[in-house]
Amino acid sequence: MKKQVSLATEYTKGLWDQNPVFKQVLGMCPMLAVTVSAMNGIAMGLATTFVLVFSSLIISSIRKLIPSQVRIASYIVIIATFVTIVDLVMRAQFPALSKELGPYIPLIVVNCLILGRQEAFSSKNHPGRALMDALGMGSGFIIALTSLGAVREILGSRTLLGFQVLPDGFEPWLVMILPAGAFLTLGLMMGFLNFMVLRKKTREEKELLSRHLQEPKMSLAKGQEA
Amino acid sequence: MSSVTVTEAQNERELLLSTSPHLQSRWTTKQIMWFVVLALVPSVVSAVLFFGFYQLVVIATAVVFAAGTEAVIQYLLKKPITVSDGSAVITGLLLGLIVPPNFSLSFTALGAVFAIGVGKMLFGGLGFNIFNPALAGRAFLQAAFPVAITTWTMPHWAVDSVSKATPLAALKFDGVSTAVAPLFFGNVGGSLGETSAIAVLLGGIFLLVTGVANWRIPAAMTVGVIVFGGGLWLIDSTYPTPIFHIFAGSFLFGALFMATDYVSSPVTGLGMWIYGLGISLVLVLIRVFGGLPEGVMYSILFMNAFVPLIDRYTRPRIFGEVKS
Numbered sequence: 001m002k003k004q005v006s007l008a009t010e011y012t013k014g015l016w017d018q019n020p021v022f023k024q025v026l027g028m029c030p031m032l033a034v035t036v037s038a039m040n041g042i043a044m045g046l047a048t049t050f051v052l053v054f055s056s057l058i059i060s061s062i063r064k065l066i067p068s069q070v071r072i073a074s075y076i077v078i079i080a081t082f083v084t085i086v087d088l089v090m091r092a093q094f095p096a097l098s099k100e101l102g103p104y105i106p107l108i109v110v111n112c113l114i115l116g117r118q119e120a121f122s123s124k125n126h127p128g129r130a131l132m133d134a135l136g137m138g139s140g141f142i143i144a145l146t147s148l149g150a151v152r153e154i155l156g157s158r159t160l161l162g163f164q165v166l167p168d169g170f171e172p173w174l175v176m177i178l179p180a181g182a183f184l185t186l187g188l189m190m191g192f193l194n195f196m197v198l199r200k201k202t203r204e205e206k207e208l209l210s211r212h213l214q215e216p217k218m219s220l221a222k223g224q225e226a
Numbered sequence: 227m228s229s230v231t232v233t234e235a236q237n238e239r240e241l242l243l244s245t246s247p248h249l250q251s252r253w254t255t256k257q258i259m260w261f262v263v264l265a266l267v268p269s270v271v272s273a274v275l276f277f278g279f280y281q282l283v284v285i286a287t288a289v290v291f292a293a294g295t296e297a298v299i300q301y302l303l304k305k306p307i308t309v310s311d312g313s314a315v316i317t318g319l320l321l322g323l324i325v326p327p328n329f330s331l332s333f334t335a336l337g338a339v340f341a342i343g344v345g346k347m348l349f350g351g352l353g354f355n356i357f358n359p360a361l362a363g364r365a366f367l368q369a370a371f372p373v374a375i376t377t378w379t380m381p382h383w384a385v386d387s388v389s390k391a392t393p394l395a396a397l398k399f400d401g402v403s404t405a406v407a408p409l410f411f412g413n414v415g416g417s418l419g420e421t422s423a424i425a426v427l428l429g430g431i432f433l434l435v436t437g438v439a440n441w442r443i444p445a446a447m448t449v450g451v452i453v454f455g456g457g458l459w460l461i462d463s464t465y466p467t468p469i470f471h472i473f474a475g476s477f478l479f480g481a482l483f484m485a486t487d488y489v490s491s492p493v494t495g496l497g498m499w500i501y502g503l504g505i506s507l508v509l510v511l512i513r514v515f516g517g518l519p520e521g522v523m524y525s526i527l528f529m530n531a532f533v534p535l536i537d538r539y540t541r542p543r544i545f546g547e548v549k550s
Contacts, residue, residue, distance in 0.1 A: 171333070175369035184344070191348070 007132050014136025020113045021144035021186075022193050027113035030104050031145060032182040038161050041149030042142065043097050047090065047105060049138025051082040052114050053131065060122040060130035075118045076109065083108045113141065151185050152176045253438075255352075259312030261438045265429035266319050266483070272412050272422035276381035277327035281418050285322030287331050291338035292318030299347045313352050317341055320360035320483060323419025324476065324523070325367070327379040333371055337363040357530045358490045361523050368523070378415040392416045393474040394519040397466060409473040420476035430482030439486040442495055446502025447481040447509075448472065454510040465514055477509070480522035490530045497533075497540040504529045 020026045030048070034040045055078050059066075066074045087105045090098040098105065108114065117137055122130040153159055156176030158166040175181045253261075273281045296314040300307045309315075318338050325334055341363025349355040355362075368375050378392055392415045393404035408414050412422025420426065433439035456468040471477060485491060485505055492501050505525045512521025 171330075171371060171374070173370040174372060175366065178369060180369055188344075 007128065010129055010132040011136040011139075014133065014138070014140040015143065016140070018137075019140040019144060020137050021141060022190055024113075024116075025190075026116055027111050027141060029107065030111065031148065032179065032186065034101055034104050035145055035149040035152055035182060036156065036177045037153040037159075038146055038150040039097070040100060041145035041147075043090075043094075044101060044104065045138070045142030045145040047086045047101075048108055048111060048113070048141055049135070050086055051079060051108050051111075052117060052138050052141075053134040054082045055079045055114060056117060056122045056130040056134035057127055059118050060125060060127040063123045066123075071123065072115070072119075075115060079114055079118075080109050113137065148182070148185055148189065151189075152181055156181060255313075256311045258438050259316055261436060262316050262433065262483070263312060263319060265433045265438075266316075266323065266419070268425035268428040269323055269419035269422070269479070270319070272425035273323065273327075273418035276412055276421060277379065277418060281327060284325065284329055284331065284334050285319065285418070287334045288322030288325075288338045289315055289318035291335040292321065292342050295339045295342040296347065299343060300351075305351075308352065311352065314342055314346075317346065317359045317363075321363045324360065324364050324417045324479070326375060326377060326417055327381075330371075330374060333367060333374060336370075337367040340366045353489055355489055356533070357527055358484055358487050361484055361527050361530075364523055365527060380415050381413050381421070392519065393470075394513065397470075397474075398513075398519040403466075403470065404474065406469060406473055409470075417476060420479040423473050423478055426478045426482060430478065433482065433486070439482065440491075440498060442498035443485050443491060443502045444481040446499045447477075447485060447506045450503040450506025451477065451510060454507050455514075458510065458514055471510065471513065475513075475520045476522045480505075480526055484522070484526050485529075490533060492533050492536045492540065494537060494540040494542065497536040500536050500540065501529050501533065504532065 014020065016023075018024060021028075021031055027048070030044050034044045055075070058078050059075060083106060086108070087098075090101075090105060117134060121133050125133070150160055153161075154165055155173045158164055158168075158170055158172050173181070176185070251258075270282070270285060273285065293309050293314045297307050297309045300309075318341075321338055321341055322334065325337070341359040344366075345357055345359035345362030346352070346355045393409060396402040396404065404414060409421075410423045412425065414421050430439070430444070434441050434444070451471045452468045455466065455471040458465045459467050466474070481502075485502065492498050505528075508525035508528050509521050512518060512525060518524075
């Protein structure tokens with residue numbers, strides 16, 4: 001029997017430990033393509049989360065009915081249904097945003113993050129757990145897309161969520177709203193986060209090592225006292 | 227009995243084992259780097275001569291920020307600070323010499339920080355960077371500030387001070403050719419250090435004679451430009467002549483100072499020829515058929531990416547090794 005993980009952990013793991021973008025490096029296509037502004041990042045993140053949550057719920061509920069030979073095709077049909085809903089709703093309610101995101105909304109169908117969660121998680125867990133997992137992964141995706149979008153928007157067009165945050169004297173770095181800027185920023189962010197994690201790890205190891213080295217000495221000293 | 231004498235004889239000889247390289251240069255990295263700095267002095271002088279004293283401030287900004295970035299990063303990472311080896315100074319000098327005259331100081335500083343921070347230190351510092359750091363910085367500036375970096379101020383003694391273009395842009399967009407003499411002396415529009423062919427050649431020849439820069443790369447690039455550019459010119463004489471290809475733009479500066487960077491160029495002789503010919507092929511394609519007037523920067527960066535492959539396929543066979 002596998003060790004039971006709490007529902008809260010199923011949610012929080014997506015935020016950081018298994019963040020879909022920074023840790024699993026999934027969903028790179030929308031990540032790099034649409035994050036020219038923070039708003040785009042939020043919209044894309046929400047759309048993806050919506051699709052992820054409902055497909056995870058449904059696939060997890062009928063996981064025992066899907067024959068494993070045709071599971072991928074079945075997943076795609078279910079995912080595509082929700083992508084169509086998102087696409088049509090966005091076109092009707094937010095035409096400007098929908099135009100800006102362009103083909104990347106329909107392309108959520110083939111987002112490896114969504115298919116990956118179904119294959120790795122929903123098909124093996126009950127709906128409650130799958131829901132928490134999908135929400136967590138979705139939140140992680142939103143965080144990543146929004147932060148990347150914010151950095152690119154601030155440096156590339158001086159604004160954040162449409163409001164000017166940098167003075168007029170600051171010449172916008174055009175490269176930041178070009179694809180090259182997406183790669184650069186994502187690479188630097190990932191590198192920095194991994195660097196922080198690595199530093200924390202080596203510190204902990206050092207602490208553990210020093211504790212191990214001190215312990216026998218202390219016991220020896222005690223023995224001498226006795 | 228005889229076997230005993232053999233072992234005794236062997237014992238008398240000391241056998242030294244060491245790893246390669248067994249042949250060492252008579253110069254240290256530090257000395258070589260300062261040689262390059264010396265070789266760049268004529269170009270700095272020509273920049274000041276043609277574009278005014280302010281250019282010295284631009285170049286100094288690039289140098290200070292390049293060296294400063296390296297020092298700060300090494301300090302933060304608690305690594306030994308190696309600014310005195312001169313490599314960061316060279317990157318700064320090179321970057322300062324390939325920006326347009328009167329270029330904004332804040333952009334120059336940003337370019338220098340990017341060149342050293344991203345182009346060099348992120349890859350692991352001196353010896354590990356895939357791309358030439360100065361060119362990486364220039365490419366970043368080109369992508370970030372496309373207007374500012376193509377705003378050319380004409381030199382003091384420009385014959386035709388109305389035209390605000392480099393010789394290559396004038397040829398590409400207006401069909402106006404420039405005579406070889408002003409190109410040779412540097413009395414034309416262009417980046418600070420690249421306009422004066424004679425100043426670049428002075429420094430370059432010094433590097434080639436002292437053996438600091440390997441002659442094969444500039445030679446291969448020149449041969450390549452004559453073959454590819456000349457071939458096109460023979461087919462259709464409206465294309466630039468090979469002479470124009472060599473003296474206009476930053477071809478000489480790129481060939482002598484950028485392409486010969488030790489870290490981002492191949493180590494084998496054959497590899498250097500392939501690398502140089504590749505650069506000139508891409509360069510001629512960009513200049514003649516591309517959307518940009520000049521392509522030295524992109525062609526060198528492009529071939530930089532192939533250097534590990536070139537080195538791998540031109541690796542000399544070990545003596546006695548059978549070709550598989």
